[in-house]
Amino acid sequence: MLEKALSGGRKYWAWVTFLVVVIGVGFSFYLRQLDYGLGITGMSRNVTWALYIAQFTFLVGVAASAVMLVLPYYLHNYKAFGRVTILGEFLAVSAVLMCLTFIIVDLGQPARAFNILIYPTPSSILFWDMIVLNGYLLLNILIGWTVLSSERKSIPPPGWVKPLIYISIPWAISIHTVTAFIYAGLPGRSFWLTAIMAPRFLASAFASGPALLILLCLILRKFARFHTEKEPIQTLAKIVTYSLVISIFFVVMEIFTVFYSQVPEHMQSFKYLFVGLHGHYAMVPWMWSAVVLAGIALVILINPRTRKNETLLAISCAAVFISLWIEKGLGLVVTGFIPSPLEKITEYSPTGPEILITVGVWAMGLLVLTILYKVALSVKVEMEG
Amino acid sequence: MKIYDAGKVFTGLALFIVFLTAPIWLSGGKSASPPEIRVDTPVIQRLVEKRCIEPTAYMKANHMELLDTWRQAVVREGEPLYVASDGKKYRMSLSGTCLHCHSNKDQFCDRCHNYEGVKPACWSCHVVPQELKG
Amino acid sequence: MKSTRRTFLKIAGLSLLGIGTKPVLDAFAAGEEAKIIKAPEALKAKRWAMVINLKKKCPEECRDCVEACHTIHNVPEFGNSKDEIKWIWNEPYGDVFPDQENKYIGGGIQERPVIVLCNHCDNPPCVRVCPTKATFKRADGIVMMDYHRCIGCRFCVAGCPFGARSMNFRDPRTFIRKITPNFSTRTKGVVEKCNFCEERLAVGLLPACVEACRERMAFGDLTDPGSEVRKLLEANFTIRRKPHLGTQPQVYYIV
Numbered sequence: 064m065l066e067k068a069l070s071g072g073r074k075y076w077a078w079v080t081f082l083v084v085v086i087g088v089g090f091s092f093y094l095r096q097l098d099y100g101l102g103i104t105g106m107s108r109n110v111t112w113a114l115y116i117a118q119f120t121f122l123v124g125v126a127a128s129a130v131m132l133v134l135p136y137y138l139h140n141y142k143a144f145g146r147v148t149i150l151g152e153f154l155a156v157s158a159v160l161m162c163l164t165f166i167i168v169d170l171g172q173p174a175r176a177f178n179i180l181i182y183p184t185p186s187s188i189l190f191w192d193m194i195v196l197n198g199y200l201l202l203n204i205l206i207g208w209t210v211l212s213s214e215r216k217s218i219p220p221p222g223w224v225k226p227l228i229y230i231s232i233p234w235a236i237s238i239h240t241v242t243a244f245i246y247a248g249l250p251g252r253s254f255w256l257t258a259i260m261a262p263r264f265l266a267s268a269f270a271s272g273p274a275l276l277i278l279l280c281l282i283l284r285k286f287a288r289f290h291t292e293k294e295p296i297q298t299l300a301k302i303v304t305y306s307l308v309i310s311i312f313f314v315v316m317e318i319f320t321v322f323y324s325q326v327p328e329h330m331q332s333f334k335y336l337f338v339g340l341h342g343h344y345a346m347v348p349w350m351w352s353a354v355v356l357a358g359i360a361l362v363i364l365i366n367p368r369t370r371k372n373e374t375l376l377a378i379s380c381a382a383v384f385i386s387l388w389i390e391k392g393l394g395l396v397v398t399g400f401i402p403s404p405l406e407k408i409t410e411y412s413p414t415g416p417e418i419l420i421t422v423g424v425w426a427m428g429l430l431v432l433t434i435l436y437k438v439a440l441s442v443k444v445e446m447e448g
Numbered sequence: 449m450k451i452y453d454a455g456k457v458f459t460g461l462a463l464f465i466v467f468l469t470a471p472i473w474l475s476g477g478k479s480a481s482p483p484e485i486r487v488d489t490p491v492i493q494r495l496v497e498k499r500c501i502e503p504t505a506y507m508k509a510n511h512m513e514l515l516d517t518w519r520q521a522v523v524r525e526g527e528p529l530y531v532a533s534d535g536k537k538y539r540m541s542l543s544g545t546c547l548h549c550h551s552n553k554d555q556f557c558d559r560c561h562n563y564e565g566v567k568p569a570c571w572s573c574h575v576v577p578q579e580l581k582g
Numbered sequence: 583m584k585s586t587r588r589t590f591l592k593i594a595g596l597s598l599l600g601i602g603t604k605p606v607l608d609a610f611a612a613g614e615e616a617k618i619i620k621a622p623e624a625l626k627a628k629r630w631a632m633v634i635n636l637k638k639k640c641p642e643e644c645r646d647c648v649e650a651c652h653t654i655h656n657v658p659e660f661g662n663s664k665d666e667i668k669w670i671w672n673e674p675y676g677d678v679f680p681d682q683e684n685k686y687i688g689g690g691i692q693e694r695p696v697i698v699l700c701n702h703c704d705n706p707p708c709v710r711v712c713p714t715k716a717t718f719k720r721a722d723g724i725v726m727m728d729y730h731r732c733i734g735c736r737f738c739v740a741g742c743p744f745g746a747r748s749m750n751f752r753d754p755r756t757f758i759r760k761i762t763p764n765f766s767t768r769t770k771g772v773v774e775k776c777n778f779c780e781e782r783l784a785v786g787l788l789p790a791c792v793e794a795c796r797e798r799m800a801f802g803d804l805t806d807p808g809s810e811v812r813k814l815l816e817a818n819f820t821i822r823r824k825p826h827l828g829t830q831p832q833v834y835y836i837v
Contacts, residue, residue, distance in 0.1 A: 107663065108664070109745070111736040111740065166735075171771025172732065175732075178731055182731065189711070189713035249741050251742060328680070406677040409663070
């Protein structure tokens with residue numbers, strides 16, 4: 064079926080070529096990073112995780128959101144998701160690949176990455192993250208590919224796919240919970256030391272992932288002549304709406320706990336985010352933009368009339384995606400290091416090479432997505448027409 | 449039997465054989481000479497018995513594994529002394545013990561490693577005393 | 583059995599697995615046991631700890647302990663706080679003990695710089711999170727770094743509540759003022775920190791910082807009631823950094 068990705072129109076090849084060029088640029092800067100060290104990024108002694116890990120954290124959520132399609136379709140027979148579930152599964156593949164790549168790119172000694180396998184350390188959350196991320200990647204590739212190729216041959220999928228599908232549902236929850244545990248279990252970082260870190264991750268995942276999926280469906284409608292019906296899009300929109308509401312509610316919960324209890328250790332990071340701390344306020348405009356975007360999205364999504372308007376829906380989905388990318392990406396990761404354990408404030412801003420490497424990895428994810436979607440859409444169009 | 453694309457197949461095959469045998473005909477059929485290692489450092493010249501901590505044959509074959517064992521013992525077990533097969537005790541240290549006698553890394557270690565195309569990662573951290581002087 | 587391409591590939595795959603068995607078994611075969619022993623002059627303890635006397639104010643601009651440590655351990659000097667690596671340094675009292683400050687603490691202690699380093703905790707979060715056991719806890723209490731195994735993920739840096747760890751964001755070699763030959767440098771991409779001078783303890787010497795400043799720093803075995811540290815802890819009121827986090831730091835400050 065992969066050969067279907069080798070045939071396409073001029074726009075398809077132009078897009079693929081563009082992605083390959085961006086990947087090439089990103090890769091060449093990665094070689095420079097391998098040579099110079101991670102100092103080529105904006106990271107410092109106090110802020111040791113930044114743009115790369117922020118992308119990983121955000122994309123794990125996007126990957127987990129495939130469960131929002133798999134669960135209704137396979138568990139509850141929601142037939143309306145029939146044509147889009149494969150899109151969710153392939154999005155999960157692309158997102159998890161990006162996650163793994165961002166982790167490798169962030170390592171100081173990537174050649175030693177296999178040490179995690181040679182010296183397994185179950186007490187370390189990174190060990191479990193490696194297991195669940197790779198397992199989820201394998202699951203989605205197997206399930207998506209097998210179901211698609213069975214559809215192409217007009218036969219029911221083999222029996223062993225069903226248990227894998229059922230496993231993938233709690234597994235999707237696990238990849239996100241484990242990633243949240245990376246942050247929520249550290250005693251020295253009070254910004255992250257909250258029990259609702261994993262629930263927050265899940266809520267924002269189920270808002271940002273389906274939002275991206277809606278945008279992808281609308282794009283595919285326009286550029287790939289793949290028409291998704293109104294019903295699955297509206298159901299996805301409702302999922303985004305409720306997840307966004309819960310996500311915002313969780314953030315408000317955090318803010319209340321922190322500011323009503325008035326414990327300085329807990330208040331500091333939130334102050335840094337929203338009003339600045341001791342004259343440092345680099346994140347403030349970003350966070351308020353995220354708030355405004357979330358507010359706009361909420362207004363559009365809550366009202367059924369505006370939600371049904373697909374232009375407004377597209378705007379609100381883009382707003383949700385960007386808002387959560389800010390809040391869950393750099394907003395979460397970098398702020399955990401501010402203030403430092405010795406009460407210092409070291410601000411962070413990404414460097415050029417760092418941004419180009421990041422964009423390169425995103426381009427790789429988009430290329431994988433393009434290829435997988437080309438295959439899936441070609442098969443669906445072939446079978447339906 | 450009909451061979452399809454015979455022209456492409458045989459051209460490709462010929463090119464492959466040319467590339468495969470390139471090391472032979474590019475070096476004019478001569479073989480590379482084995483590396484000449486120098487063991488006449490000042491410290492070695494002062495030694496009464498000119499032997500390493502273990503016999504030369506053993507060291508040639510096993511020094512990599514030995515260094516691995518040493519690393520495990522010193523770093524992870526916290527035990528610094530090695531008892532050689534002849535009962536003598538040595539401090540397990542690449543820079544401190546090995547390079548104490550073999551102070552000419554570029555005429556000793558590097559000669560064989562370059563010949564074999566081996567790039568041990570030790571030297572990015574372990575200090576070579578010879579390189580510090582001047 | 584019909585001979586198809588699929589069957590051929592299955593047999594080929596199995597054969598490859600079979601051919602690979604002997605080398606794998608050889609690798610696992612028991613080698614000769616090497617003889618490794620401890621040095622007789624090593625300092626031994628069940629639980630190493632350090633006591634720092636904050637009642638004795640450090641002289642202005644004094645960096646004896648820092649210089650002693652950073653010199654013998656080849657700690658680089660990058661000259662900027664972004665790439666900075668430090669094993670021991672000083673910080674203002676209010677930043678080291680944020681829970682202990684109030685406007686009216688007397689004795690001028692709030693104006694004094696406080697020496698900070700890795701606390702070699704009894705319940706270290708950094709060891710808990712390390713995915714390769716590159717940082718591990720020894721039986722004598724020292725939290726060690728294995729620079730050979732570290733993959734540079736910085737989970738330990740995130741995990742340390744005391745900011746004691748530094749990542750090598752660049753190759754440190756050219757930034758070391760004067761290389762001490764009998765201690766290795768580190769390479770880019772690994773995390774480093776104070777090691778309680780375990781290489782000096784192994785040959786019967788006290789940590790370099792303690793030796794540089796005997797009147798303010800003491801080091802010894804907490805489980806030995808006759809040790810200097812135990813006597814100091816008996817005779818003085820001491821505090822530790824962030825005790826409420828439960829990491830059980832083993833650097834005690836006399837206040």
